[in-house]
Amino acid sequence: MQVRLADRLTDLAIAAFLWAFRLSVVAIVVVGSFLTLTSGKYNVDTWTGLVITGLATGSVYALVALGYTMVYGILRMINFAHGEVFMVGGFAGYFAAVGLSSLGVLNAGPLASLLSILVMMVVAGAFSTLIALLVERVAYRPLRNAPRLIPLISAIGASFFLQYSVKGWAGPGVYAYPDVGVLNELVPIDFVRIQWKQVLVVTAALVMMAGLYVFVMRTKIGTAIRAVSEDKATAALMGIDVNRAIVTTFAVGAAMAGAAGVLFALMFRQINFFSGFEPGLKAFTAAVLGGIGNVPGAMLGGLFLGQVEAVGPTLFLDGLGVPGASGLAKAIAFTMLVLILVFRPSGLLGERISGQRA
Amino acid sequence: MSQLQAETPSGHRVAPETARPSVGDAGWRPVLKLGLLGGAIALYLCLTGIVPIFNPRALIAGLISLGEVALLTTGLGVGYLAARRAPDGPRRALLGATIAGAVAGAFLTALVLLGAAVDLRGIALHASPATYEILTFGFGIPGSWIPIVALGLAAALGGAIQVLPPRLQRPVTTGLMALLVVGLFAGIIRTPMLASPLTDQLGRLLFASEGLTLVGAIVTVVVVLGGQWLNRRLAVRRRGRELPQAQRRRLTLPVALIGLLFVLWLPQGVGSFFAQVVAVVTLYVLMAFGLNITLGLAGLLDLGFVAFFAVGAYTVGLLTSTGEYGIAQWPFWAAVPVAVVLAMLFGAFLGLPILGIRGDYLAIATLGFGEIIRILAGSDLLKPWLGGPRGVTSIPKPIEVTPDSFLAGPLQIYYIALAAAVVVAFVAIRLRDSRLGRAWIAIREDEDVAEAMGVNLVQTKLLAYMLGAAFAGLGGAIFSTLLGAIISSSVNLFVSINVAAIIIVGGMGSIPGVVGGSIFLIGIPELFREFSEYRFLFYGVALIAMMIYRPEGIWPSRIARRELHTTDALEPGDPTAVPATEMGKA
Numbered sequence: 001m002q003v004r005l006a007d008r009l010t011d012l013a014i015a016a017f018l019w020a021f022r023l024s025v026v027a028i029v030v031v032g033s034f035l036t037l038t039s040g041k042y043n044v045d046t047w048t049g050l051v052i053t054g055l056a057t058g059s060v061y062a063l064v065a066l067g068y069t070m071v072y073g074i075l076r077m078i079n080f081a082h083g084e085v086f087m088v089g090g091f092a093g094y095f096a097a098v099g100l101s102s103l104g105v106l107n108a109g110p111l112a113s114l115l116s117i118l119v120m121m122v123v124a125g126a127f128s129t130l131i132a133l134l135v136e137r138v139a140y141r142p143l144r145n146a147p148r149l150i151p152l153i154s155a156i157g158a159s160f161f162l163q164y165s166v167k168g169w170a171g172p173g174v175y176a177y178p179d180v181g182v183l184n185e186l187v188p189i190d191f192v193r194i195q196w197k198q199v200l201v202v203t204a205a206l207v208m209m210a211g212l213y214v215f216v217m218r219t220k221i222g223t224a225i226r227a228v229s230e231d232k233a234t235a236a237l238m239g240i241d242v243n244r245a246i247v248t249t250f251a252v253g254a255a256m257a258g259a260a261g262v263l264f265a266l267m268f269r270q271i272n273f274f275s276g277f278e279p280g281l282k283a284f285t286a287a288v289l290g291g292i293g294n295v296p297g298a299m300l301g302g303l304f305l306g307q308v309e310a311v312g313p314t315l316f317l318d319g320l321g322v323p324g325a326s327g328l329a330k331a332i333a334f335t336m337l338v339l340i341l342v343f344r345p346s347g348l349l350g351e352r353i354s355g356q357r358a
Numbered sequence: 359m360s361q362l363q364a365e366t367p368s369g370h371r372v373a374p375e376t377a378r379p380s381v382g383d384a385g386w387r388p389v390l391k392l393g394l395l396g397g398a399i400a401l402y403l404c405l406t407g408i409v410p411i412f413n414p415r416a417l418i419a420g421l422i423s424l425g426e427v428a429l430l431t432t433g434l435g436v437g438y439l440a441a442r443r444a445p446d447g448p449r450r451a452l453l454g455a456t457i458a459g460a461v462a463g464a465f466l467t468a469l470v471l472l473g474a475a476v477d478l479r480g481i482a483l484h485a486s487p488a489t490y491e492i493l494t495f496g497f498g499i500p501g502s503w504i505p506i507v508a509l510g511l512a513a514a515l516g517g518a519i520q521v522l523p524p525r526l527q528r529p530v531t532t533g534l535m536a537l538l539v540v541g542l543f544a545g546i547i548r549t550p551m552l553a554s555p556l557t558d559q560l561g562r563l564l565f566a567s568e569g570l571t572l573v574g575a576i577v578t579v580v581v582v583l584g585g586q587w588l589n590r591r592l593a594v595r596r597r598g599r600e601l602p603q604a605q606r607r608r609l610t611l612p613v614a615l616i617g618l619l620f621v622l623w624l625p626q627g628v629g630s631f632f633a634q635v636v637a638v639v640t641l642y643v644l645m646a647f648g649l650n651i652t653l654g655l656a657g658l659l660d661l662g663f664v665a666f667f668a669v670g671a672y673t674v675g676l677l678t679s680t681g682e683y684g685i686a687q688w689p690f691w692a693a694v695p696v697a698v699v700l701a702m703l704f705g706a707f708l709g710l711p712i713l714g715i716r717g718d719y720l721a722i723a724t725l726g727f728g729e730i731i732r733i734l735a736g737s738d739l740l741k742p743w744l745g746g747p748r749g750v751t752s753i754p755k756p757i758e759v760t761p762d763s764f765l766a767g768p769l770q771i772y773y774i775a776l777a778a779a780v781v782v783a784f785v786a787i788r789l790r791d792s793r794l795g796r797a798w799i800a801i802r803e804d805e806d807v808a809e810a811m812g813v814n815l816v817q818t819k820l821l822a823y824m825l826g827a828a829f830a831g832l833g834g835a836i837f838s839t840l841l842g843a844i845i846s847s848s849v850n851l852f853v854s855i856n857v858a859a860i861i862i863v864g865g866m867g868s869i870p871g872v873v874g875g876s877i878f879l880i881g882i883p884e885l886f887r888e889f890s891e892y893r894f895l896f897y898g899v900a901l902i903a904m905m906i907y908r909p910e911g912i913w914p915s916r917i918a919r920r921e922l923h924t925t926d927a928l929e930p931g932d933p934t935a936v937p938a939t940e941m942g943k944a
Contacts, residue, residue: 007814014816017710078718095481139902149659150905152718153862156661157901160855164895168406171483281729284722322739331733334726341723342711 018342025339028316035319042314048192050310056198056267058306059205063260064283065290065298066212067253073229073293074249075144080155082257083280084162085132089258090265090275091166092127093120097178106178113182117200117266121259128258129251131162136250159277167273174272177265201263208256209299216295221248229293278330282309285337291347301348309333388443389454393461396436400509401465403428404493406895407484412888413492417541418575419566424888425492427538429466433459433509437516448521452514459513466493466505474499529583536582541570546632546885621776635884637772637840641833642880644779646860646872647786648829653858654867654915655790656822657802659717662724663830664853665708665731666701670831671838671849672735672744673697674753678839681752683745690756694835701831702824709823713816728854736846749845753838771840778836782829783869789825790867798822830857852894856880859897863904865911874913 036042064086071079100106100116107113139158143151183197216222221244227235228245236242264279265271286305290297313329322328340347403409413425422430437455444454470490472478478485494501495508519530540547544565551561564574624636645667652660677686677693686693712723734740736747744750757770789795797818800808809815838844856879864875879897883890904911 007817010814010817014710021711078722098480139906142906146905146909148716148718149657149721150909152659152721154902154905156855157898157905159898160894161898161902164892164898165402165406168408168484168892168895169482281722281725288719327737328733328739331730331737334729334733337726338712338723338730341715341719341726345715345719 022343028320032316032319036315037319039319041318045193046314047311050314051307052192052194052198054307054310055303056201056306057264057310058286058303059202060260060264060267060302061279061283061286061305062299062302063205063208063256063263064279065286065302066209066295067257068284068287069290069292069295069298070225070249070253072287073295074225074246075140075151077140077148077151078155078284079140079250079253080152080280081135081139081158081162082132082253083276083278083283084159084166085128085135085254085276086257086261086264086280086283087271087273087276088131088162088166089124089128089254089261090271091170091175091261092258093124093262093265094175094177094271096120096123101178107181110182113180114200117180117262121204121262124258124262125255126258128254128261132250132254132257133247135162136247159280163273163277170273172273174270177269177271179269180266183266197266201267204259204263208259212252212256213295215252221245225249281337282333285333285340288337288340288345288347294347297347304348305333305336308336385445386454386457389440389458390461392436392440392443393458396432396458396462396509396513397465400429400432400462400505401469403432404466404469404489405482405484406892408892409492410484410486410489411891415886415888416566416569417538419569419571421572421575423492424542426495429493429505430508430512433462433512434516434519436462436509437513437518438520439516440513441517441520444517451521452517455517455520456510456514459516460506460510462513463506463509466509467502470494470499470502470505474502529586532586533579533583536578537570537575540578541575542886544569544574549632622773632885633772634768635881637768637775638884639876639881640772640775640779641837641840642856642860642876643873644775644782644836645830645833645857646864646876647779647782647869648826648833649857650861650867650872651786651789651798651829652822652826653861655795655802656798656819657717658713658819658822659721659858660724660823660826661721661851661854661858662708662726662728662731663826663857664728664849664851665724666705666827666830667834667837667853668731668735668849669701669704669827670697670834671844672750672834673700673831674835675750675838675844676743679750679753681750683743683750684752690754690839694832697835698828698831701834702828704831705824705827706820709820709827710816713819713823725851725854728851732846732849732851735849744846747846749843749848750838751843753842753844755842756839768840771836775836778832782832787869794818794821855894855897859901861911863900863912865914868911868913868915871911871913871915875911 064082067082067085068079071077071082097106097116097120100119105112106116135158139154140151143154180197183195183200185196187194187196187199216225224235224240224245225248227238227240228242232242235245261271261276265275282305283302286301287298288301289305290299290301292298309329309332312332316332317328409425409428411425412428413423415424416422417424417427436458440458441451441455444451469485470493473485473487473490491498494504497504519527522530545568548561548565548567551557551565564571564577566574570578645663649660649663652658674690674693674697676683677688677696678684678690680687708724708727712720712727715723735744738746740746755770756774759770790798797808797813800811800813801815801818805815834844837848841848860872860875860879863879864873865871879893879900883893883896889896
């Protein structure tokens with residue numbers, strides 16, 4: 001009986017600790033925002049600038065998050081190597097861009113630039129798909145029925161393998177993405193400062209997401225994917241080729257991640273072998289944020305995370321007098337990750353498929 | 359209906375794979391496939407730079423380099439597999455192996471020819487003339503046919519090994535392996551041999567400055583094969599097992615003593631660079647014992663191990679440093695307990711919120727923690743206390759000695775780490791066999807059942823997590839004195855990955871696994887620059903391969919082995935094995 005009491009007490013202590021944790025996070029956010037806003041250090045232009053940056057990075061996170069969420073939906077595994085698939089896409093796009101610029105088309109007027117970027121994204125998407133299918137075949141398929149931790153470890157292995165293969169292939173240095181002049185110009189509207197590349201990134205992401213939505217909801221293979229996500233055994237009994245549905249899921253996710261790799265690199269203008277790790281982890285955060293396994297959730301989660309990351313450091317921390325707040329932006333994203341996993345692992349929209357989580 | 363369907367166990371294979379066609383039906387197709395696969399691997403080895411970067415190190419001086427070995431091993435493996443899949447009959451098997459090797463070699467020839475026509479360096483750093491020189495064994499473009507012949511011959515050798523009767527197969531493979539290992543370590547074995555006039559001549563005869571000499575290679579093969587033959591004749595191991603208990607116990611002590619003396623002597627005999635490596639390896643053994651409790655026993659994959667390592671390192675750094683950021687200038691021995699306790703408390707602080715979440719999420723959440731700590735340690739926010747990227751410097755060594763003392767430099771760290779590792783191992787073993795240890799293992803196997811059996815999940819997990827954290831803190835504390843400084847860039851994700859990989863590759867919950875894993879995964883990359891360049895590439899391959907072929911690790915604990923291979927677990931000759939039915943009563 002006494003043991004039970006001790007257990008009850010520790011459980012109580014843990015609950016109290018968790019509430020204190022929650023409250024302190026809320027307090028930091030509220031007090032920080034209040035102090036920052038009342039300090040009047042920043043004007044409206046600063047905030048809109050931050051919001052637009054957040055929108056652009058957020059839509060890239062959303063694209064990558066879709067890959068995490070779809071694979072999780074169908075296999076219940078965290079595809080840790082997805083960030084590396086994104087990075088590989090960035091590299092494929094880089095080599096395509098170098099080729100295009102040596103042919104002289106990359107900067108030959110707005111239409112040529114746009115078409116070149118389209119070519120880069122297609123090349124990147126195709127190459128990423130190839131890599132993702134290889135990884136699925138070699139590292140994931142043999143482990144499909146293993147306990148959860150085993151495919152995760154294999155995925156971590158695949159992630160390192162891809163990173164350091166690229167390091168061996170292309171060297172450890174940072175590659176500067178070729179400049180597309182048109183993208184740096186401002187959109188000719190008065191009330192906000194917005195670059196064409198931000199417009200491009202957001203538009204491309206929205207188009208791809210809409211395409212994905214149609215693909216998943218309207219096509220036959222999309223229906224098959226949804227069916228397999230619900231219940232593999234029943235789907236197989238209904239004559240669905242489960243393997244094909246899984247492979248298609250990986251391919252679609254990877255194609256979007258590859259294209260997103262190009263968009264991301266166009267924004268930040270540099271890539272190296274490690275540049276998939278952080279965006280990958282953040283996109284995973286976005287996927288969990290939206291409720292992993294949930295396709296619209298991943299899109300929302302990505303956009304939300306982009307905003308928090310862009311606006312958050314200034315809004316929450318600056319008012320509290322934290323020095324170098326923008327340097328802590330990464331820490332903010334990871335803190336979000338931990339907080340979401342601790343307090344709402346089912347995400348903001350809840351998990352679509354219930355009852356199968358242990 | 360759907361309710362019923364949802365309850366079907368997800369464990370069974372949904373789409374059954376079609377049965378493999380028997381060897382005879384497939385004809386030469388599998389041979390060709392293996393050739394293509396081998397070619398892809400060989401191209402990969404060249405273009406990721408493994409061949410050109412490994413090439414400068416000779417394995418047998420003047421005869422063969424490590425880069426060439428990498429290529430030829432690919433051919434050997436392709437040949438070995440191709441001979442097994444080829445149509446029946448030894449002659450056709452050999453032919454199949456040779457064809458597969460030649461097909462693989464043709465890829466390299468194509469690379470050389472393509473590289474001669476177009477400059478590929480723009481898209482692949484290592485598609486350079488230097489690489490082509492290696493591929494053609496120095497003959498350049500006119501010798502572009504050489505890879506086909508070389509890989510074909512290597513594959514033929516591989517096929518021959520496959521075709522050989524089993525009685526001969528074993529010695530050949532052992533001989534080749536021995537050449538590889540001894541050749542790799544030749545430089546390290548040579549140094550102490552040259553130091554003494556007694557063995558100086560012998561060292562020069564057998565070993566070049568890098569790799570074996572030809573004489574050395576022959577001697578190695580003869581000695582290893584002779585040893586194997588003797589071993590089989592005398593059947594040392596079987597006899598040892600058949601000895602009566604009392605005699606066996608009498609043998610244990612001298613063997614243990616010899617082992618102890620060897621471990622104590624190790625860093626003394628082999629030069630200061632090697633001593634540093636041995637110290638780092640021992641440090642990782644210590645930390646791996648710690649994570650072994652969290653991951654190996656309780657099954658919690660903690661990828662944020664570095665967070666506690668950082669707490670330990672910075673605590674000792676701040677408390678003992680005589681430099682700018684030092685706050686107390688305590689002796690090391692007073693600071694270590696504080697560091698360990700702090701790391702443990704920190705483990706409780708981080709563990710409490712996250713231990714409720716499920717296994718794979720937990721891994722990612724801890725990874726997030728590790729990253730947060732890394733960013734904070736280098737941030738402007740904590741710079742006034744932790745020194746930001748420049749870190750805390752001037753951390754004194756634990757034992758103050760004169761520079762010529764035998765304890766100077768990394769040696770004393772080695773002994774301290776060794777002692778700490780022994781203590782940690784002892785604690786880990788005792789805990790494993792305790793009630794708490796069994797609760798951990800129960801949680802690892804099935805949380806729900808464990809909870810139903812009365813295990814308090816959060817408490818039990820928290821204890822595992824805190825103990826792991828404490829040992830990580832101890833590791834960090836010793837590490838900071840080894841370097842004499844703790845900077846934010848040494849607190850990175852790779853510390854966590856290193857430790858996790860040691861346990862996963864070596865074998866979860868197994869002590870020889872931890873030691874072997876550390877030597878293999880930390881020691882070899884630290885010793886050889888070529889390996890350290892591709893360290894995480896190998897980790898990646900190793901992790902995937904282990905998960906697919908041997909999830910219990912290379913040197914698994916007896917329990918894990920029994921769990922995963924129930925049929926062959928109970929060897930009749932192994933008196934220590936407890937039948938599974940008795941385990942429940944214990």
